[in-house]
Structures are given as structure tokens and as C-alpha cells.
Amino acid sequence: MSVGHVARALEEAKIATIVIAVKAFETRMRMMSLPRVLLVPQLLGRPLGSPFDEKLQIDILKTALQLLEKAEQNGIVQDYH
Amino acid sequence: MQKENNPESFEAFIKSFFYGKRSDLSFKFLSDLTPEDASTFIQNLFKDVVDSLDDGDLFRVKQRMLQGQIQGYREQKNFEYDDGPFHPLEKPLSSIKLSLLTSSGHFLKGCDPEPLGVENMTQEEAERRVFDFLKEEPQLSEIPFDSKPEDLMVRHGGYDIRAALKDPNVSFPYQRIVHLKDQGVVEKLTSNAYSFVGACSQMRLLKKTLPDWVDKFVNQGVEAVALVPV
Numbered sequence: 158m159s160v161g162h163v164a165r166a167l168e169e170a171k172i173a174t175i176v177i178a179v180k181a182f183e184t185r186m187r188m189m190s191l192p193r194v195l196l197v198p199q200l201l202g203r204p205l206g207s208p209f210d211e212k213l214q215i216d217i218l219k220t221a222l223q224l225l226e227k228a229e230q231n232g233i234v235q236d237y238h
Numbered sequence: 239m240q241k242e243n244n245p246e247s248f249e250a251f252i253k254s255f256f257y258g259k260r261s262d263l264s265f266k267f268l269s270d271l272t273p274e275d276a277s278t279f280i281q282n283l284f285k286d287v288v289d290s291l292d293d294g295d296l297f298r299v300k301q302r303m304l305q306g307q308i309q310g311y312r313e314q315k316n317f318e319y320d321d322g323p324f325h326p327l328e329k330p331l332s333s334i335k336l337s338l339l340t341s342s343g344h345f346l347k348g349c350d351p352e353p354l355g356v357e358n359m360t361q362e363e364a365e366r367r368v369f370d371f372l373k374e375e376p377q378l379s380e381i382p383f384d385s386k387p388e389d390l391m392v393r394h395g396g397y398d399i400r401a402a403l404k405d406p407n408v409s410f411p412y413q414r415i416v417h418l419k420d421q422g423v424v425e426k427l428t429s430n431a432y433s434f435v436g437a438c439s440q441m442r443l444l445k446k447t448l449p450d451w452v453d454k455f456v457n458q459g460v461e462a463v464a465l466v467p468v
Contacts, residue, residue: 158316158317158440159341159434159437159440159467160339160341160436160466160467161317162317162440162444163339163443163451163465164465165319165322166444166448166449166451166452167452167463168322168323169452170456172325172452172455172456172461172462172463173325173326173327173461173463174462174464174465175462175463175465176465176466176467177464177465177466178466178467179307180304180308181267181304181307181308181310181311182311182467183308183312184312184313184314185311185315185316188315188317188318188319189317189319189322190319190320190321191322192322192324198304199304200300200303200304200307201263201264201398202263202264202397202398202399202400202402202409203401203408203409204408204466204468205407205409205411205414205466206408207401207408208401208404208405208407208408209404209405211407211414214407214408215414215417215418217411218414218418218464219418219423221464222336222418222423222424222464223331225327225462225464226330228324228326228327230324231321231324232322
């Protein structure tokens, strides 16, 4: 919720945001009507994956940044595969 | 053996993982499952553990936990908005200034935000007092992007920090953001990345804290922020 409120405030100030959230947070994220959300199939507390899995961490971030760039409207929720 | 007069119910057992006598932040979702669903989850997890011991593949254990967490959090509803603001990225990604903000509770050694006025609060105390955190205004920690992982600390009463203690990038991916900047995926980063404890008063965050945080980003000419909730 906290990060959702941060995202909404930044967007109001004309700063684009991308939220990277674990899949368990999907309901919360959707209910907050956030501009762009990448849902990752990872465990709570490890949204970027396991410790030292640098390859996965970078790929999740790259995918998130691509979503940041291509989104043209509010409410984009994309699953990371 | 003396017979116990008041045996613990299964419902009390699963509730105890949510800040009770068996508090476990990776399994606190059990308290949000029905007793039937929790029973099925535990039974299937035991089966998966044995199968994984046989073939050495822990993937099915992770998937079982993932499905349990998804099921537990599915009905959690708090803030609901019919619509939201949207600001498009106005430049190519490769020419923007990016920042990072997470609710993971990271901070630099020597810069402890001392939540609730407590010096050197332990993770155990943060978990025990998580409901006190929910009444407080959050504090933003500034962490230079060139910090060494060994100079970072993490404390958060709302999630299992064990992975974050081993590698901050699991919830505060600041080194991976630097890697992408070095590859030219984005042009610039702010000097600092930012983190706070997401378990905080939403009303204080909305009415008191956020305007200052937003100004901080606006004043640095930030065009986009990657946000990571935990």
C-alpha cells in the first residue's frame, strides 16, 4: 500500500513510475489503480528473486523498465515470465 | 502421560504464525487461509519436501509456497481507487534520469533512522512492535548508489529479511540498477537510492510525508522511479 501511494503521488508530479511487486500483492496493486505494475512470481521479501541471482535480478529490472517505456495508459499490470 | 485439558485448536495453530507464538513472516499468510485450505497447504508442502529431497529439485517447494502466499493475500483489501494518475515517459528510456525507492527498510550503517525512538532496534523488536510502526510516519533513508553491500543494514517488522541480509538486491536492487545504467539502458541515476519501512501510517504518509518526498525527486530532475514494495 505504501509504495502504491508513493507511485500515485509521483505520477501526480509528472514523474513516471514502475512498480515491481510479488504476485501475492496482485489484488492490492490492482485496487490502487497504479499506472504500471510488473508482477513477479517470487516469494514475499524477495521480489527480485533469490540472493545473488544477478542474472534474474537484472532481467526483472530490464523487463520493468521496458514496461515503463511502452505503457501508454494507466492500469497496466503485466506478469513477468 | 498427563492428558492436556485445553489442546490448541488447528485454527489457533495457523493464527500463531501471524505475530503469535510461532511468528514467521514467510508463513504469516497461513492466518488468512481457512483451516481447510491451511491443512491442504501444509499436507502438500510436506509431500513436496519429500519429493524434493528425493530428486534435489526445490522448485516445487518454492511453487507451493508461492501459491500459498498468493492464496493468503488474495482477499486482502485496503485502499481502493477507481482511477489513478498516469504520466507517460516523455523521452526514450536511454536518455532519462532514474531513481529507486523501496519499502524494504534498508539504511546505511551509521544512519539508523531509529524508529520509535529506539537506538539499535533489533529485527525481533521490529517484528514484535509492528503494530506500533503502523501508527508512525515513515522515515526515508538515503543510500548512495555506490555504497558497498556490507555497509547496508535492513530492519523491517513486516517481512522475512533473511534473503535481504544475504543480498540487499533481492528487495533493494540498487547494484543491478547501476549495472543497467552502466550498460546505457538509462542515462543517469540520482546520487542516492531510497528506502523506508513500508509498515507505517498510511494517513501520515499521505498527508504529511509524501509532499516532501515528491519535492526531493522533482528538485533532482528525476524523470522516472522504480518502486519495489515488500
